[in-house]
Amino acid sequence: DAGVIQSPRHEVTEMGQEVTLRCKLISGHNSLFWYRQTMMRGLELLIYFNNNVPIDDSGMPEDRFSAKMPNASFSTLKIQPSEPRDSAVYFCASGDGGRSYNEQFFGPGTRLTVL
């Protein structure tokens, strides 16, 4: 199993541009979590899905952020328009939710820099 796959690994963009981050879950997993990590704020949960349904999006900073799961194995996190304060590492993690899970499997992250 290739594990959780994220793309791109690095993204540098200018303020105001649209950014789309992608995540492919581990086969058979049905929980998907998007996190953001910065030095100042640590690891923050943005949104999580269970069986393709967004369960809790209370961590999404504002309307500029949106996340989707068009199918059971794939998710996107979109920022439009991007701002310098969005610069962070964005992690996607998958788990076999539906019961208390032992662990989340994190992807390698996408390092986003907004100039």
Add this chain to the structure above:
Amino acid sequence: EDKVVQSPLSLVVHEGDTVTLNCSYEVTNFRSLLWYKQEKKAPTFLFMLTSSGIEKKSGRLSSILDKKELFSILNITATQTGDSAVYLCAVEKGNYQLIWGAGTKLIIKP
């Protein structure tokens, strides 16, 4: 408000020393507590604790949970430079959310 507090924020020790990292929490609908190690990239899972007083061990690492006093500790004995990392504690709630602590940055000097 749910919170998970880790201490110390950072720690520098010499190789061979033993370290104890702390995680205290105030979380409604507690389900489990998890420890992760984060080196340069993504966090990797270490332990999940659900019951008080039962120690989990993996090599030189061990962890225990106290659900009455609402804390957990992570012990690392005979530390090695490869143990240098940020150690993250997270508490799982009943709705599958994880509430994360800020982490303890551990530096092991040769």
